[in-house]
Amino acid sequence: MSLKAIRSHVRSALASPYVLYPAGILAVTLIYTLLFMELADNFNVGEADFLTALYWVVISMTTTGYxxxxPVTALGHIFSMIVILTGLLILFAIVLPLMVNPIIEQWFKNPRKRLPDWLTDHVIICGHNTxxxxxxxxLTRKGLPLVVVDQSAEIVRDLQWHGYSALQGDSSDESLLHEARIKNAKYIIANEGDDKNAALVLTASQISESSIIAVVESLDMTSYMEYAGADIVVxxxxVLGMNLGLAALSSINFEISGAVDLGGDVKMCKLPVYPDNPLVGKKLDDARIREKAGATVVAIxxxxxxxxxxPPSEVIDEATVLVVAGTGDQIRVTGTIAGVKHPACATSCIIAGFGDVGREVARRLDDKGVPYTVIDRRQYDLKDQVVGDATSKESLIKAGIHTTSTIVVTLNDDARNMLTILLARNLNPHINIIARANTSSSVGKMYRAGAxxxxxxxxxxxxxxxxxxxKGSFKDTVLLSDNVLLARFFVAGSKLENxxxxxxxxxxxxxxxxxxxxxxxxxxPNPGPSERLNPESVLIVVGTASQLEDCQTEYGLKRPE
Structure with a gap:
């Protein structure tokens, strides 16, 4: 490096506020230290060495003041006030606005781009949403490393603030994907929307051997994503429509929502408690469901x-759904107690909204020959449709809300879904309402609305x-609630035996x-902690999908074929 270049670097460094201001503060501190040593007679110490003087200046400028x-004289008081005011001036006029704030503003404007050196076999998630x-x-719970790429600086900053690796920019930009270490990644998830995913998948497939998962909004885009290079299209x-359709079939064909066969004659199902039911306001213990029907409430x-x-003291209200286990006859009796009407006079279904989710529900009903009426603003080539708004009382009545047994609400807007649920519950207190929530935060509100x-x-x-x-694939599992699953495990040959x-x-x-x-x-049902697990036992276990996977791995459990 030439002498001229060295001089230029030195001048730039000296001109930097992070060199100039600290040097100035240090100089002021040194001057005040020397002045204190000269004015020590005006303080209770009489004489002061350099360290004592520096100590007093620092605690005075920082307003610590032990x-x-x-000071013991007027001059000492005046000097003390000057030092304290100088310290406050340095803090609020120099340190905060000229040194600290620029660093904070720079961080907020430009989230950091450097990823951890150890990052490999990670998942690159392109596009952030709920x-x-x-x-x-x-993925975090499983200890799997990940990087999120999004165009929003605010989202990236928030993720980084919470300890996640994230990059800001266009995910279809090859240089940004290299910054995300795409060549070391295990999976790339394209979640930028159908219009942007194609470019992302094309770019990623050309520069990496990683598996590419494309998330599509419209089923029509599946073949295009596969052609672009996606290994898996989701x-x-x-999947949501498929599960809602299965829930609708359960409510129509088994008389009670969400029946699950546990083997033999034992079943488990969900029983909604309707507003006019005498159980509303009672404690579980007072409802005496086991004494009256023989079934057991295993969850709510x-x-x-x-x-x-x-607990027995849990109060049943109109937002409660009982999860009961017992024989078919016991559950039917319990259904009568819970106010579930026999659907013999109403085996049809209403589908509110006929987008991708609604059409998948319809396919499930068609497979079983269950009749349904669709409510949608657009006209479709259907046997039975009401062209109108599902949030309209008139449309619901025209679709037969008073006589049908089930309505599946699949609209693309949570506020409209809630309004439809409220209207349906008001028009038919005993109808079974199965609903789609677009965000997890809306789930509780929909239950309170009557779903x-x-x-x-x-x-x-x-x-x-x-x-x-x-696992490289997704296996269907029985869903008991929005994210709670049920699984059956054999004890034989596992670590749980005896x-x-x-x-x-x-x-x-x-x-x-x-x-x-x-x-x-x-x-x-509900076995106690002292219950011994025999080799011939089959366990009925609930948890999230990842928890069930952990359970199966931890104890070497096997599921029924």
Missing amino acids: GDIY MVEVLIGE SPKQ LKNGEFIVDP DYVMSLSAVGGQILARIVE RTIAESGMRTRTGCTIIGIREGDRFR
């Missing part, structure tokens, strides 16, 4: 919260993507809860 050294929030939570709306859904083994079963698009999509990243539930520590280690044990035709 009080061990103090579904990605669920995915981030699932439609959260399709209340305002979207899944409560396993609820019996709610699934959120963001939760479903996030869990699907997490399962693909972990151990008690307390000894297993399942809830502490994995977050899962055993809500029932089946041995042959015998079913024991």
Whole structure:
């Protein structure tokens, strides 16, 4: 480097406020220290060495003031005030506005771009939304590294603030993908919307061997994404519609919402409690469901919260859904107690909204020959449709809301979904309402509005993507609530053989809860901690998808084929 260049670098460094201002502050501090040594007679110390003088100047300028050294003359008081005011002036006129604030503003304007050196075999998530929030939570819990790429500086800053790796910019930009270390990545998830995903998938497939997962909003885009180079194409709306359709079929064909066969004659299902039911306002213990019907309440859904083994003092209200286990006959009796009407006179369904989710619900109903009426603003080539707004009382009445047994609300707007739920519940207090929530934050509100079963698009999509990243595929699992799943595990050959539930520590280690044990035709709901797990036992376990995976791995459990 030439002498001229060295001089230029030195001049630039000296001109920097992070050199100039500290040097000035240091000079002022040194001057005040020397002055204190000269004026020491005006303080209670009499004489002061350099260290004592520096100590007093620092605690005075920073307004700490321990009080061990103090002025005893008028001149000492005046000098003390000058030093204190100088310290305040330096803090508020130099340090904060000219040194600290620029650093903060620079960070807010330009989030940091450097990723951790150890980052490899990670997941690059392109595009942030509520579904990605669920995915981030699932991957973080499994200890899988990730990088989020988004164009919003605010989103990237927030992610970085919470400890996640994130980059700001256009995800289809090859240089940005290299910054995200695409060549070392295990998966790239394209979640930028159908219009931007194509460019992203094309770019990623040309510069990396990583597996590419494309999230599509419209099912029509599936073939295009595969042609562009996507290895896996996922439609959260399709999976959501499939699950809502299965829930609708359960409510129509089994008489009670969400029936699950646990083996033998033992079943588990959800029983909504309707507003005019005499159970409303009673405690679970006072309802005496087991004495009257023989079935057991193993859990409840209340305002979207899944409560396993609820306490007897839990009060039943019109937002409560009982999750009960028992034989078919016991559940039918319990359904009568809970106010679930027999659907013999009403085996049809209303589908409110006929987008991708609504069409998938319709396909499920068509497969089983269940008649339905669609409410949508657009005219479709359907056997039975009401052209209109599902949030209109007139449209719901015209579609047969008073006589149908089930309505599936699949609109693309949560506020309109809530209004439809409120109207449907008001027009038919005993109708089974199955609803789509576009964000997880709306789930509880929809339950309070009167829905019996709610699934959120963001939760479903996030869990699907997490399962693909972990296992390479997503297997259908019985859903008890928006993110709570039910699974059956064989005890035989596992680490749980001949151990008690307390000894297993399942809830502490994995977050899962055993809500029932089946041995042959015998079913024991809500087993206690001292219950011993025999080789012939089949466990009925609830938890999130990742918790169930952890449980299966932790104890070497096997599921029924």
